[in-house]
Amino acid sequence: MRPRSKRWAEALRQFPGGVNSPVRAFKAVGGEPVFMERGLGAYLYDTDGREYVDLCLSWGAIILGHADAQVGSALQTQAARGTSFGTVTTAETDLAIEIRRHYPSIEKIRFTSSGTEAVMGALRLARGHTGRDRVVKFEGCYHGHADSLLVKAGSGLATFGSPDSAGIPGALAELTTVLPYNDAEALRGYFSEHGRRTAAVILEPVCGNMGVVPPRPGFLETLRRLCTAAGTVLIFDEVMTGFRVALGGAQALYGVRPDLTTLGKIIGGGLPVGAFGGRAEIMDRLSPSGPVYQAGTLSGNPMSMAAGSSVLRRLTPERYRKLENDCAVFAARLSEAFRAARVPVSLQRVGAMFTVFFSDRPVHDWRGVSGTDKARYSRYFKRLLKRGVYLPPSAFEACFLSTLHGPAEADHVAGAVREGGF
Ligand SMILES: *Cc1c(COP(=O)(O)O)cnc(C)c1O
Numbered sequence: 001m002r003p004r005s006k007r008w009a010e011a012l013r014q015f016p017g018g019v020n021s022p023v024r025a026f027k028a029v030g031g032e033p034v035f036m037e038r039g040l041g042a043y044l045y046d047t048d049g050r051e052y053v054d055l056c057l058s059w060g061a062i063i064l065g066h067a068d069a070q071v072g073s074a075l076q077t078q079a080a081r082g083t084s085f086g087t088v089t090t091a092e093t094d095l096a097i098e099i100r101r102h103y104p105s106i107e108k109i110r111f112t113s114s115g116t117e118a119v120m121g122a123l124r125l126a127r128g129h130t131g132r133d134r135v136v137k138f139e140g141c142y143h144g145h146a147d148s149l150l151v152k153a154g155s156g157l158a159t160f161g162s163p164d165s166a167g168i169p170g171a172l173a174e175l176t177t178v179l180p181y182n183d184a185e186a187l188r189g190y191f192s193e194h195g196r197r198t199a200a201v202i203l204e205p206v207c208g209n210m211g212v213v214p215p216r217p218g219f220l221e222t223l224r225r226l227c228t229a230a231g232t233v234l235i236f237d238e239v240m241t242g243f244r245v246a247l248g249g250a251q252a253l254y255g256v257r258p259d260l261t262t263l264g265k266i267i268g269g270g271l272p273v274g275a276f277g278g279r280a281e282i283m284d285r286l287s288p289s290g291p292v293y294q295a296g297t298l299s300g301n302p303m304s305m306a307a308g309s310s311v312l313r314r315l316t317p318e319r320y321r322k323l324e325n326d327c328a329v330f331a332a333r334l335s336e337a338f339r340a341a342r343v344p345v346s347l348q349r350v351g352a353m354f355t356v357f358f359s360d361r362p363v364h365d366w367r368g369v370s371g372t373d374k375a376r377y378s379r380y381f382k383r384l385l386k387r388g389v390y391l392p393p394s395a396f397e398a399c400f401l402s403t404l405h406g407p408a409e410a411d412h413v414a415g416a417v418r419e420g421g422f
Helices: 004-014 069-081 090-102 115-130 184-197 219-230 249-254 302-312 317-340 366-370 374-386 407-418
Strands: 036-040 043-046 051-054 108-112 134-138 176-179 198-203 233-237 260-264 274-278 346-350 353-357
Touching (some): 051 407, 090 108, 115 260, 176 184, 184 198, 184 219, 317 346
Parallel strands (some): 134 198, 233 260
Antiparallel strands (some): 346 353
């Protein structure tokens, strides 16, 4: 095995910034990233054999814990039969049925290999369906790295987008309008002027990518009403929240029905996956039944389908009732520990995802989130890492829990928090 000091230096020689996805580099918290070697249940083990309670869970893709035996055997069975054929398979239909059982808004679905691709497909479809170009997103929401949506824009109300990344044509970014999350007034203002020229509004119905920020009462309903009136396609990006905040996702939890939904993460059982689906009338505009092109060599590949089905088959309403209970207990223990350490926090949780904001009041939007104490988060992150807790390496991310995070793990994390020093 490589000596500890060499691993990161070698990775830095191979990959830009040492990584294959930016946030893994620990830039936001400082220090060198930990190389993980294996996972089991609620735990990760690094290359030195150190154990961590995992609160990152592959960014939410894992819900039944690491190295689940049934997922493992489903993958072995499929691997023995071949990993990809580039043809139709019944494995795709099986997983589609499992998903649609819990998402009645999804009348037809298409699988992709990542959440980003699912969002790209949904966006093109919405534009093709409406014949309009303009789209709306919300400040602080992340929808993968598609050009049109890597736009966050500054403060103010309806700011016309300027890209967050180099390499995005200004002409494309201009078609994206960014509005503040949870601001129904800004929405109404935008729609009164531009609604009928807008192809789609996309949002995380519970925002997870600025840390967990739930929708204010009425926000999703207002959005639904405005989109219906303007003929604008409403896209719920449930790549993170699907099978995470509830069995039926945020749309079931809040009772608001989108036109299109994007999924990913949990539905692949830890393998690469994405999906988008919704009203049949819209979905049937996809090639080959319609004029909107979208494709993928490994879309719906049998390995991801097998892992996904193995997980989804075991996700029942009873299981989510227990998960909700366990997560509530976990969050309560954590809150107590912060009180004991005299650190003011806003712990914001929906289902099996939560964020501890270092703030003395709840946050509802990007402005609130960016006012929280980031330096304190870095100290907290490092403290907990030392004590065997793996948090997401950024203050603006969600923590995740699995069905295997029980009282023992809650005690461990709470114990580490109670020691304070951050
Ligand atoms: C993770 C995520 C994506 C992107 O999915 P990838 O599989 O990383 O491409 C899109 N939207 C949301 C809400 C996500 O959390």
